[in-house]
Amino acid sequence: MTVEFGTCNLCEAMCGLEFTVEDNAVTSIRGDKKDPLSRGHICPKALSLIDLHADPDRLIKPVRRTDSGWQEIEWDEAYRIVVDGLVSTRRDHGANAVGIYQGNPNVHSLGAMTHGIPFTSMLRTRNRYSATSLDQLPHQLVNHLMYGHQLVLPIPDIDRTDFFLVLGGNPMASNGSMMTVPDFAQRVRDLKARGGTLVVVDPRRTETADVADEHHFVRPGTDALLLLALVNVVLETGATRVADYVDGVSEIASFVRDFAPEAVAPVVGMAAEAITDLATRFAGAESAVAYGRMGVSTQKFGTVCQWAIQVLNILTGNLDRVGGALLTDPAIDLVERKIVGRGHFDKWRSRVRDLPEFAGEFPSSTLVDEMTTPGDGRIRAMAVFSGNPVLSMPGGDTLDQAFADLDFMVSFDFYINETSRHADVILPPTMSLERDHYDLIFSTFAVRNTAKFMPAVLPKKPGAKADWEIFRDLGIRYQAALAQSPVDRVRRRLSPKSVVAEARLRLSPRRTVDALLRSGRKGLSVRALSKSPHGTDLGPLRPGLPAKLRTRDKRIQLVQDVVVGDLPAVHDMLTTASVPADGQLLMIGRRHLRSNNSWMHNTARLTKGKPRHQLLAHPDDLRARGIGDGALVTVTSAAGSVSIEVLASDRMMPGVVSMPHGFGHQRTGVELSVASTVKGPSVNDITDPQQVDAVSANAVLNGIPVTIAAV
Template identity: 50%
Template sequence: MSKTLHHRACHLCEAICGLTIATQTEADGSTQILSIKGDAEDSFSRGHICPKAVALQDIQNDPDRLRQPMRRVGSEWQAIEWEEAFELVANRLADIQARHGQNAVATYHGNPSVHNYGLMTHSNYFLGLLKTRSRFSATSVDQLPHHLVSLQMYGHGFLLPICDIDHSDFMLILGGNPLASNGSIMTVPDVEKRLKAIQARGGKLVVVDPRRSETAAIADQHVFVRPGQDAALLFGLLNTLFEEGLTRSSHLPIAGLDAARQAIAGFTAEAMSARCGVPAESIRQLARDFAAADKAVCYGRMGVSTQAFGTLCHWLIQLINLVTGNLDREGGALCTEAAIDLTTSSSGTHFDRWRSRVSGLPEYSGEFPVAALAEEMLTPGEGQIRALVTVAGNPVLSTPNGRQLERALDGLEFMLSIDFYINETTRYADLILPPTGPLEHDHYDTTFNSFAVRNVARFNEPVLAKPAGALHDWEILVGLAKAFAAKLEVELKPTMAPAQMIDMGLRMGRYGDKSEHQLSLAKLQELPHGIDLGALKPNLAERLRTPDKKVQAAPALLLNDLPRFAAQPVPGAGELLLIGRRHVRSNNSWMHNYHRLVKGKPRHQLLMHPDDLAARDLTDGQRVRISSRVGMIEVEVAQSTDMMPGVVSLPHGWGHDRSGVQLAIAGALPGASVNDLTDERALDAVSGNAALNGLPVEVVAA
């Protein structure tokens, strides 16, 4: 027997914490994982680890994980050889497109796609051959407003200013809970220590949230806000900065700032108070405190993205940072200078070039909002979706109106899933192709390095050998591409392994051959703890991709949405509004099959303020029925004074009680899917992003 230490980053959330993994090779040649710990020598994560990383060994050893291609025959699953599977996919998809057109085949990418670089480098090698406009992903239930605002203001959807958390002395968080998420569109391992460091150096942390979240609990100030009304609060803040002369000049070239100021002039703190539920004087004082700080940053995340005015929210957040002089400034909001720069690609450079067939929703970077996926399958006519390819996704639990999507999936002519689980979505597939496990392949974080609070890079070698007969995700995509190209009798361009692509990207990047760092794959392989390339620095002025090379402070797309905001009625008293909830032991719908993560206190319940319980003659722990326009679920209720009165909270990703799908963990609670309540018609009208927060619901005894 021999023991080996491996160093790599955890891929299970955006923090990409460095790990030290100890393995032991047995006499029979098999390898066992002995321990997973934080890597104390990692300069970025500094030894930090959360419970998800330890569960990597549960994923590796999970008996439910598929390890060979499986074909559904009636209600049974049967093993199938790889080449036969590739041929089956090519025949079925080519036939459907021949009969119904190219757009009759749709694709859906789930959240884990950006955590596996083989899917990032090679998905389009196969899916691009389909030449379909019916493309969807989890982006439009999560972060689309972020990217759209960056495209409108800075010229590229990946020019995303990130909080310079290590140098800020005032951080204002709206709709984010980094203590549970470990940061999101802000790659920030060890976030609790970094937030507390702001306070330790005399700074201030303010959290705006309808729930006193884990992050709000350590903040200097927590502000309750009515769900879906963050834009009203942000309008009040921005107007106060203008009205009271609290703005600062910026070194950035700016166009349209006066137009933006005039357009929002009527949305004062006093006018917005009733809508957001925050007293006008509190709004004004928060604006004064933010402006008085030497280095301040306003950060908004999923809670402000997934609401009816999500794009307006992110525009206002950018303007608040801009007019206080904190955009592209140390301690404020800065764009990461990643070793492989996503802003050099064409992805993220176009919007609304075409629209969806049924509801006329705009595309962003070639993808339609996923709220339109089910209707595109269910609505007859030219262009109706007849087949679907899912890649690392579970949209039945992750997208609005999951029951409607189930009905749509059940009516497809053919469905392929690249996934290593039979889950609530893939159970409808005709064929499931499972890739190797995460510890069995190499990895480089192209996405999350691009949103990091420091400029960092790391290449992750596989910890375990690739099993005999298994294929990596990118090899599956290459196999599918070859079979489909042969079926169509078209020439397929040559490709290379993801690691070779990364090597080329590193050498050609800003830290490559012509820089002092001379980064390459070989160099990163010599640095198992990663490399710190320095703190974030101002760089936005020279990276602007707008036609006039100026920050666009007043995009017409946003100004045109102001009448819709103004016309929205003030929320009525007495209604309950539903919001989501994140937990550090969970990540969307794919972390509930592992004992280390599901043990402990139940966390699937509906949280509700005691006053709201009493008003409905409900008691703590009672089973309740929650209903919305689209559906009804039953779940236990838990009273919580952390909730704003009139607001209830249910976590995302549960609901593993569909027929044929069970958790492997004995005694684990399936919970209920919040997306059996969320409404596919409730959208941010500008981007088409799903408005999951602020959903009106009724709660009664079950």
């Protein structure tokens, strides 16, 4: 028996773990009390790593879809099929006929980061999509516009703040998200112990609201009005403390003049006095920070919301301030080292709906259009990397059929899921216990600077390959196939970048991380971190502006034309039908601590207990419709209908219903051990891909008008 230490990479929290290993199997998992970031915290998902490793439904070797079912094949044959499918599509229809979708797990895997990116760059397609535009695209766009880089994201200094305002986020369930904050519950207790305040604004009384000092209901989709009213109060009362590298304060005052608390209150559903009081206390606190997450990003005015949150922090002097919002200093600084680019916006547009790209990706809501609309440039083949867009994208039913109609598809996944079931070939990578890990992305978003390298805890299963090995082997074969093509236009598209990408593929993730550590911080290397298995503490967040700005002039421009151009539409909510029509309710999503988006429903450890799939609705709304608690109801939106059990809950704001994200596993056609018994339809069967944020084109997943009726 041995004890190993490492990191959970299932979500953004980077919790330190202690593994007990016997006979090449993990027999127990505990929180690592010596981890400087998570401090012993652990959630149920981490415990399920044992189940994921032993899951009989997990794919180990490639499988090919045949008329008689799935057939296991050898890696060389799988590579040949994939290369032939991708190259022939590119040869016959052009590079843009190949589409790419990348799911969240890619940024949680070291090998996918170091080797997946070079491989996808070889495909040379503009039809790139990811979970970014189903999630945090407004964050990244605002970062790019205001601070000069998509990853320059000020992080709440929760460990030292006096006033923490959370809008549309639930860190008690997520342990952060665009703010890596494990052990959130203890951090809240510490906040209260030093006399601080936690305020939550959300249309559902969430798990985070349960531990807050205050909770305020807000009508879904109106958060932009509330935030602009908070900014209005700060400016009207003169409670501003603005740094000398910030421009545009007077212009902001003119933009928010009409958004007084009294004007927005009837629409927002929060009393004008409460709005004024919240803004006054926030501005008057010794230190304060506002944080908004999925609830404010995935709505009609998501970009305006994220911009207004930054403006509120800046105007009150809480940007780059201890206890406010600070930038991180990770050991491998993706921004400083230019490993991740600044990003760009609207350099080109999608073929069908004319939607803008961001950082080379189109909004995921238009993927189905590009797959189904005839014409030059239509997507005919897809490569899906660790994603399940049929469940996670709006318009799931239509997208499901679109995947079925492709000429070719490859999926990189160790499960046959609702999306991968359409693939011609599935290439399964090893799971997290079987591969080295260093967290490149979420160290950039952490509430404390730390560094940790985790060697693989267990050996690979016989015949298995790590994701970086798959990308390496496939990339080399793909380049060779292109080089042999007699078609001149294909050869011309081979670029020096592709040559560099192939060279990067031959370097292991461990060696890549070691080189980055050695060239970044004195005294750090993989070997040095291996001597500190609990992780190395690099200290609290520190002020560093304006030096850390990536804007050309090292200044912050509050007025961003692309954002303020959407303010008239926000203003229209004050006078138009912002409240649903008679009989309509507003639907929002929700997440669970024992779930992870559209996967991890195949482990009994996480799915046991009370059902979590129901539609939550306020008792008054059910009584008004003659619907009993527990009844089967039909939920209908402009995009479609689903049937689901309803659960009466006074935790919901009247007029609002909530459906969880990520359910709907009945589609797979494969009898899985657990997931086939998990109830619940997919919420995205009734979300509309035509509805997007007007600025960023991020998907609208919250504030959806619906009707409910007993079946």
